[in-house]
Amino acid sequence: MAEKNMVEGMLSPYRVLDLTDEKGLSCGRLLGDLGADVIKIERPGGDPARKLGPFYDDKDDPEKSLFWFAYNANKRGITLDIEKLEGQEIFKKLAKGADFVIESFPPGYMDGFGLSYSALKNLNPELIMVSITPFGQTGPHKDYKATDITLWAMSGRMYGMGDEDRPPVRMSHINATYLQGGMEAAVGAMLALYHRQMSGEGQHVDQSIQAAFAQPGNQGWDLRNLVAPRGAMTRSRLQITRVWPCKDGKVSWAFRGGQQAADRFMKPFIKWMDSEGMADDFLKEFDWEEWDMATATQETVNRMEEPAAKFFLSHTKEELLEGAVKNRIIFYPTFNTADILKSPQLDARGFWEEVEHPELGTTITYPGAFAKLSETPISISQRAPLIGEHNQEVYQQEMGFSSKELKKLQQNKVI
Amino acid sequence: MAKKMLEGLKVADFTTVIAGPVITKPLAAYGATVLKIEGRNHLDLFRQGMVPPVGTDFPGPFNPWANRNPAGAFYNTGKLSISLNLAKAKGREIAKQFIMWADIVVENFAGGAMKRMGLGYEELKEIKPDLIMLSSCMQGQTGPHASHPGYGTQLVNLAGLSSIAGWPDREPAGIGPYTDYVAPRHSLVAILAALDYRRRTGKGQYIDMSQFESGLQLMAPLLLETATTGRVSEREGNYNPLAAPHGAYPCLPTRTDRYCVIAIYTDEEWKNFCYAMGNPEWTESPKFSTLQARRDNEEELDKLVEEWTIQFLPEDVVRRLREAEVWAGVLDNRDEWLNHQPQIKRQSPYTAPHGIYRCHPEYRWCAIAVTNDEEWQSFCRVIGDPAWTKESRFSTLHGRQENVEEMDRLIAEWTSSHTAEDVMAMMQAAGVAAGVLQTGEDLMEKDPQMAHRHFYWELQHPEIGRYRGVAPSFVFHEFPYELQRAPLMGEHNEYALKEFLGMSDEEIEELIREGVLE
Known part of the structure; x- marks a missing residue:
């Protein structure tokens, strides 16, 4: 990867073989962002995750999945059927020279092809194998089937989400549990690398997606035997507005009392309203420190909400965000993806990256680096690979297969 | 116990609330020495009474319970604590000495705060060139919004995550400080990679973590969708994707x-x-x-x-x-x-049935996701092959999607006469993905898988009493970690100053007299 070598990344010396499906793609993407040479190994014909939308041009085409683009940038791509004997031999050769293998097959699947961690460890004692599965490699639920929604349910994160009068609800569109599992697995991979530098030994990282998503814990139950009912996060005795219409959208804000709220939210907000002549005496003279939500009346809430509603309605999302920043008040408009693409802050930080897709004859704007690094900045140097795009590069140029051998592998549907 | 993975690694931790402490928590579990540098001057919200301690009423605006906030105890397991007054020059000087002692510095003040205290990366780098430092804040250390303070609970609105959570006809469902669990993972990957880079090159690294930008990594496919098609996908809760009008x-x-x-x-x-x-x-x-x-x-x-x-x-x-x-x-x-309107349909256009189904008793639910026709057959067998499953409108995926409301109602008739646990067990035995909608009680007291992975650790805290922390979510079968309780505020003042900075008793006494130690 000539381009990548130009900038030494934090993980440039390392090679990663990425066998994952949608459950683990975010792991390899992170390592690739940090400069590792990540080779996405797909089954011949392409990975099933290529079927996940949304799609470029709305065309349901394995080379146009925007989900695929997002989590396979900074990877190279080859095809290989590890269910075939010849494929297994090739995989072992690759594993000999690799630092990491990431996989998200059901537990035991790799063992079935002689590619278990212990088998690969014999070939390459320094190899770090990262297995990302819904529940982990061992234990009573290891073979349980799962999808994103069942993992939301099992992790405890969905119980409180949504409204009392409707079923629980999860986040739409994104497989949030999988993305979290992949990110956590990358942490495990990095810890294993640290240990390898100390000991010379590789190891097996066993990532549970359920546990990754259950990280917030359950102190309510732990200390008080409480299970917060659905909607508790947005419910109270009083009718309190939490999302307000503004000129061109919505903004998230709620009146509340107490020292913290007074200093960080209420007083600067009222001051801002007042500077535009929109705060009435009731608001200006209100004692926010002393206001106790437990004893507050609906009448008081209504009294303060009325001028605020007018204030929000007279401003755009953009104005409200800029005002919040300027007046150091903690609140934000409810942005959607179109708003985010216009964010002046992201612009100023040079967040967006233009990535060329020559085969589509276009350039696409991508969300940029997950962090800004002083010495080894992250960038997208390689858009997500096409199916088998780097077969020749990897098999011929790097592994020394002849073009005749390559053809034969193709005929045998190994690649 | 075997030597822990990160033994010898030293971390100066200036972080508060969730997004920062969650970065250093796993480092402590794996054996790093993590020193939480805190003080009344920059009091951790979770040293305050935001969460009432056990057996008390709501503590009011300001409180004496610095050590009893359960969230603080939860997010700071295994760390040491020093209480240092950073408003005093001497306090900042000692903070700098701890930075010199450390391999890694982590902070999550509002953007630019460390710099104003004379503890900015550029300055520190001069005296410690191989320093690895991570600053995590809402919108990054540069740009017009850099110094804007905030919390994840609000940031989810800016990052678009609220816009995709909930029902289309209602306000976004509260998702809490979602980004507080995302940015720490990106942060940890970067910190650990930076250690490897330092080992190879001798160079340090400054990591500017914008929790906004980190959160947007989750939105990537949707941002690409808007960038290429102009379409904006928002929360879809009950929405049916296959019909319009x-x-x-x-x-x-x-x-x-x-x-x-x-x-x-x-x-x-x-x-x-x-x-x-x-x-x-x-x-x-x-x-x-x-x-x-x-x-x-x-x-x-x-x-x-x-x-x-x-x-x-x-x-x-x-x-x-x-x-x-x-x-x-x-x-x-x-x-x-x-x-x-039944359940959550739009979220997986590829499957049906797919949703959360009410079980017995009526406050218990189970998620079921059928992903192909073979699983549909298995699903039908589990629910006893009722006649409706044979009807043409339910026998194909397309048919099920078209008649999803009716189908979900018929499924709920069956699920509501079984416990959620039984539904899960029966479905799983037949190879169909299903999962109980678990509560804290389920996870902590009943889930055999979580118990098998020893996810929850029972800890004893001198002021809170018995409480539980959570382990990292990955397991190294050969390398154990250990969870220890969170420190009391300033519990390790003497220890840290003596052991890490080599101070004498007299020097420490003077610091106490001068109010540098709080």
Whole structure:
């Protein structure tokens, strides 16, 4: 990867073989962002995750999945059927020279092809194998089937989400549990690398997606035997507005009392309203420190909400965000993806990256680096690979297969 | 116990609340020495009374319970604590000495705060070139919004995560400080990679973590969608992706609660629908010629459909549409329709059934996701092969998607007569993905898998008593970690100053006298 070598990344010396499906793609993407040479190994014909939308041009085409683009940038791509004997031999050769293998097959699947961690460890004692599965490699639920929604349910994160009068609800569109599992697995991979530098030994990282998503814990139950009912996060005795219409959208804000709220939210907000002549005496003279939500009346809430509603309605999302920043008040408009693409802050930080897709004859704007690094900045140097795009590069140029051998592998549907 | 993985690694931790402490928590579990540098001057919100301690009433605006906040105890397991007054020059000087001692510095003040204290990376780098430092804040250390303070609970609005959480007809479902669990993972990957880079090159690294930008990594496919198609996907809760128009439309008499329900799935039905309406001109528009086009222009479409339905009694609309072979229904109350909308459909257009189903007793739920026809067969066997599963409208995936509401109602009839645990066990035994909607009680007391992985650790805290922390979510089978309780505020003042900085008793006494130690 000539381009990548130009900038030494934090993980440039390392090679990663990425066998994952949608459950683990975010792991390899992170390592690739940090400069590792990540080779996405797909089954011949392409990975099933290529079927996940949304799609470029709305065309349901394995080379146009925007989900695929997002989590396979900074990877190279080859095809290989590890269910075939010849494929297994090739995989072992690759594993000999690799630092990491990431996989998200059901537990035991790799063992079935002689590619278990212990088998690969014999070939390459320094190899770090990262297995990302819904529940982990061992234990009573290891073979349980799962999808994103069942993992939301099992992790405890969905119980409180949504409204009392409707079923629980999860986040739409994104497989949030999988993305979290992949990110956590990358942490495990990095810890294993640290240990390898100390000991010379590789190891097996066993990532549970359920546990990754259950990280917030359950102190309510732990200390008080409480299970917060659905909607508790947005419910109270009083009718309190939490999302307000503004000129061109919505903004998230709620009146509340107490020292913290007074200093960080209420007083600067009222001051801002007042500077535009929109705060009435009731608001200006209100004692926010002393206001106790437990004893507050609906009448008081209504009294303060009325001028605020007018204030929000007279401003755009953009104005409200800029005002919040300027007046150091903690609140934000409810942005959607179109708003985010216009964010002046992201612009100023040079967040967006233009990535060329020559085969589509276009350039696409991508969300940029997950962090800004002083010495080894992250960038997208390689858009997500096409199916088998780097077969020749990897098999011929790097592994020394002849073009005749390559053809034969193709005929045998190994690649 | 075997030597821990990160033994010898030293971390100066200036972080508070969640997004920072969650970065250093796993480092402590794996054996790093993590020193939480805190003080009354920059008091951790979780040293305060935001969460009332056990057995007390709400503590009011300011509180004496610095050590009893359960969230603080939860997010700071295994760390040491020094209470240092950073408002004093001497306090900052000692903080700098701890930075010199450390391999890694982590902070999550509002952007630029460390710099103002004379502890910015540029300055520190001069005296410690191989320093690895991570600053995590809302919107990054640079740009016009850099110094804006905030919390994840609000940031989710800016990062678009709220916009995709919940029901389309209601405000976003509260997702809490979601980004507080995302940025720490990106942060840890970067810190640990930086250690490797330092080992190889001798160079340090400054990591500027914008929790906003980190959160956007989750939104990547949707941002690409908007960047390429202009379309904005928002929360879809109950929404049915396969139909447009789709919904409850008002009818005569005006301003009553009388509605008709319409769902147009196929282009054939669309043509019939247009015919039933008398082929008004707008139906010819390319804006409505395909399902995708109708979904894209749904707002406009709904308005036009409404202009038509409002002229008739719902019974008349239904009769006209049924004559044209378009499905429709009468509704006497709009809420009734919204409330009977089953589960979460739009979220997985590839599967049906797919959703959260009410079990027995009625406050228990189980998620079920059938992903292919083979699983559908297994699913049918589990629920006893009732006659409706054989009907043509449910026997194919397409049919199930088209009749998803009716199907979900029939499924719920079965699930509601079983416990959630039984539904899960029966489905899993037949190879169908299913999972109980677990509560804290389920996870902590009942989930055998979590117990098997020793996810929850029982800890003893001198002021809180028994409480539980959580382990990292990955397991190294050969390398154990250990969770230890969180420190009391300033518990390790003497220890840290003596052991890490080599101070004498006299020096420490002076610091106490000068109010540098709090």
